[in-house]
Amino acid sequence: MTPKTHYNIQNNLRYISLLSQSFPSVAAASTEIINLEAILNLPKGTEHFLADLHGEYQAFHHILKNASGNIKRKVNELFGSEIRENEKKELCTLIYYPEEKLEQVKLSEEDIDDWYHITIHQLVRVCRDVSSKYTRSKVRKSLPSDFSYIIEELLHERTDDYNKTAYVKVIVDTIITTGRADDFIVALCNVIQRLAIDQLHILGDIFDRGEGAHIILDTLLGYHSWDIQWGNHDILWMGACAGNNACICNVLRLSLRYANLVTLEEGYGINLMPLATFAMETYADDPCTEFIPRLLKNAKMDEKTLLLTARMHKAIAVLQFKEEAKLFKSHPEWAMTNRCLFDNIDYEKGICTLDGNEYKMTSCFFPTIDPADPNRLTPDEEILMSKLHHSFSASEKLHKHVGTLLSHGCMYAIYNSNLLFHASIPLNDDGTLKEVQLCDGKRYSGHELMHRIGMLIRSAFASDTDKEEKDNAIDFFLYLWCGTDSPLFDKSKMATFERYFLTDRETFKEEKGNYFKLRDNEAICDRILDAFGVKGNNRHIINGHVPVHASKGENPIKAGGKLMVIDGGFSEAYHKETGIAGYTLVYHSRGFQLVQHEPFTSAKDAIIRGTDIKSTTQIVEMSAHRMLVSDTDKGAELRSQINDLKELLYAYRHGYIKEKRV
Template sequence: MNDEPIEDLRYLKLLSKRYPSIQKASAEIINLSAILELPKGTEHFVSDIHGEYEAFSHVLRNGSGSIKRRIEEVFQYTLGEQEKKNLATLIYYPDKKLPIILKDVDNPKEWYRKTLFQMIKLCRVYSSKYTRSKVRKALPKDFDYIIEELLHEQESTKNRQQYYSSIISTIIETDRAGAFIKALAYLIQRLTISRLHVIGDVYDRGPGAHVIMDELMDYHAVDFQWGNHDIVWMGAAAGSEACIANVIRVSLRYANMETVENGYAISMLPLVSLAVDVYGDDPCDIFRPKEVEDEFTEQEQLMMARMQKAISVMQFKLEGQIIKRRPQFQMKDRLLLDKINHENGTITIKGKTYPMKDTNFPTIDPDDPYKLSPEEESVMERLSLSFKNSERLQKHVRFLFAKGSMYLVKNNNLLYHGCIPMKPNGVLKHFTFGKDGYGPKDFMDRLDRLSRQGYFANDDLKKKQYGMDTMWYLWTGSQSPLFGKDKMATFERYFIADEATHMENMNPYYDYRTDVGVASQILQEFGVDPEKGHILNGHVPVKVKKGESPVKAKGKLLVIDGGFAKAYQDKTGIAGYTLIYNSWGLLLAAHQPFQSTEMAIEEEIDIHSQTRILEQRMNRIRIADTDTGDEIRSEIEDLKALLKAYRSGAIKEA
């Protein structure tokens, strides 16, 4: 031990502060070795939530049907179908469901007693997968001691029956049964899922992205793989004017200003003033918001159209500025404002001239088309300040940076939102920056670092600007792993009638991701064993109604975007896929559209989900078989080295 390198000895001395004796180090080795034999925790994978708060919250509460399946297993022969529904709904929504149930109960004390027994039984099943220490940390503080006693009491043991029964009776007699049931319900929800993985796109389309982010910040264990709709909001929060313009334009296009205005308290008054002053006489027909129902008056829709036109023109100018200062983005083909012939109302793209559907551009200077007018500059400056000063938005975006990344490798699964850029022949694309070459993994690592730089590098404005421009590129760039198309044809869809110009070609990845060999190459690139690993992907909704399957490359690649957002459900035919990876294998859940929280509570109409077993193990997966197991084994080796140091005299016990 005396010959051990000084670096190792220094580390062991630091470790000895935590385990200051042979006894404590030995006890921890025993504890960690036992943990390795526990079943792996259940992982829950979701993607492309797109602001649909109610449906997402329900899926989160029911663990994609995990709780319902467990109730069926535990109470298969002791509860009727209606009783099982009641219990499930009570666990999902204890605060709202409990008073509804009690209205129709003749003997509340007896109902409390029966329900408490049922929920404690469920808690015992879930807690058996965890150490007592981990369960203890999850317990609600008001009832931690009592719940711990009940979880580890065996009421069937003759000399403990009275003790157990007395606890339940006292909870009821002291009028704490309702609060206790709520505490148990939330504990069951928490113990059902060990970790939640969000594979991109919390934002846009639906009205509740900010509410979803609040809920995720309170979740016990979560990670993100950023989506293109997330990164544009992250860029906006950093202060990227091009990202801000895109965020506002998309919100106006779908008449969804809830997150911007009410969620993040960002005032649209500067944009309203500009829209009235500059486009007050413009009908803005092509900018009418999409998917508008009866909640908006004609005047409100007209105002949103004018605001959308104002911010769209600003967006095209700001994007042009980025393209000009970043030639490495290779996006010169997206410089379109200088291709407009203002005299005859046409635009020439790739040698072909098209008539334009709208030719009223009072703020565009033909001699300098990408320069903001003084009025536009003033508006953008005020909007930028609002985004940067929104406390709630900044809190959410910091959380996305802290818990998120471009991709994640976890337990032989590779998670990413969009694609791995490929050449037309299916070869993984490599990139060169300066003298350095980047494979797909290195490229994504670089983009991850630059995005963080765009948000955090406030002491170096040059680096910050490059980072913010990179976040915009990730939203719309032709080689962006988050976007996955050759262009975002926003300008063409607005201004050119010829639909051939609207075409956005998907990256070749989407043609080749069904190929087992290509999936294996991708897994190898990211250090995952192709024989054991899976790719978990979102971004492009699976068109189930057209016969498309979410399972690709013979099960090596799984797409779990089935259309959470209502806007996609006509195309997909379902309302989202989610994935469960428990200690027995992989289960894919396909969800039907969610009616409403009220109907789920009052009428017990759960999301109808079809669960498909993708992989089932004969032997249960243990923590020893996971990444956590690798970390624990490493800790055990360190502790064994510490024991050796104690016993050799290299380090003294405290």
């Protein structure tokens, strides 16, 4: 033993003693070292990157089920020309939607037992393939308890083994004769889905626009391994949950804008009756033309409901601008008092002054505004705001989901030389990292800025946070949503007021921050990666937030391959603008594959017609060798564990610690 090793043993004795409780003998420690060394030589697990889901739960579920085409690719590789294309398509549909597909098959299949035999053997082959890069122990943990033993036997026995042919056949026969074939097939399909993806990364924006954000989060609650880098829409809902009234108003306004109240009412039990009553009374004589909701293609709404929704939309928008002004004036350090635009209106002339220029208003009917004090809430608005605040604070499910976002999320993450964040890193005009002032009065940039913001967000929910600190943290959610230097926004302004109330479309423009102007520069991306300490020859930035206009020829791969933007527009509201329905990214042991998706029709179509999301796969970067666990962050962690175990072995063999009987 070298003096250095001896020194390590002496200094680490307490830790090594704790380690010995898990590995009480030389044999136990040696076995674990052998196990970990073997794991290092398995292929790297597949990572799946999604961004900007925006409540589109059906498309999310399908992409999760088909692993962005990864399962289809494996079925094609496995069966090649052995079976017809239609049979491969049917097999994939069964894997994605086993319960529904089984019902359909049983209505048309004449010899169901024969179909069961063929299908079970096919599914076992697929399951064997997707499980091959994991240890038996990890696969075993993913198996359902009812069929764990049977699946494990089938995965590790082959029909071409003469000695085991009858054994395997009897297992399958018995599954069928005991009436468990359907349950077994469902279990096997779910295992395939689970093992096809090792780690799911969501680069923000689960909420808003689509009607199923709560369904997505319910799904994630039971998902085996995932993380999220918070997006601006997630932060908005987190702020509403924390009690920021301006965020509550924004959440309600966005839901009304898209006539999507399902998430609010059915998902989180938010009571909208007080808002509806207030809107009908206050805006009874207002056609609210500017506030007619944007209906998506399948949405239907009668004229009476449309008008009520528009009136609610206007009522909450006016309340929002008042609540925002209150915070802008309370926090002059945000430099956002110029966004208190009710102060700039000549209510008699119907003119708003913006940046020294006068602009005509679309309408100037504001029954709740006192021109002498335009941002003051009326008594009725105070009561309404109090009721809405209570509804958000009392929603147990919302608090549960926000808790999940906190436990699985952060502002950024680094995985296997990839820097993940939702939107941007604030930059100066010359591309250097920009300093941004936070609630503590100090200025931070780059890595420190993102870390401090993450801590600030958590302090808004922590029970031991000082009241003043918590209040400031809760207020700061609004700045993160629409502040010029917020890494989740990074634009000159959020022109919501202008789009509602001004006739000149030039005022609608929101100038993007320097990150979006400079992100195609490889040197800028390297500077950001250096600031976050991202190492490796093939390091990347991966983010979403801004839809990629594929129909106009925009490339999601930027900065010579250093940056990948994977928001292609999951939300139906973006489809016309982008021409596609989203990008997803798959990072498997052979490299990166970017998958461009066309709009998803429906799960019903997928089951009945065998339709999949039409996807185009682009190989972004292939590795010179097949990547192993040893090439990943997990590999570095395992090597550290191996070194600790070797120290424990030394301690046993040289009498520092005594072996224990088990």
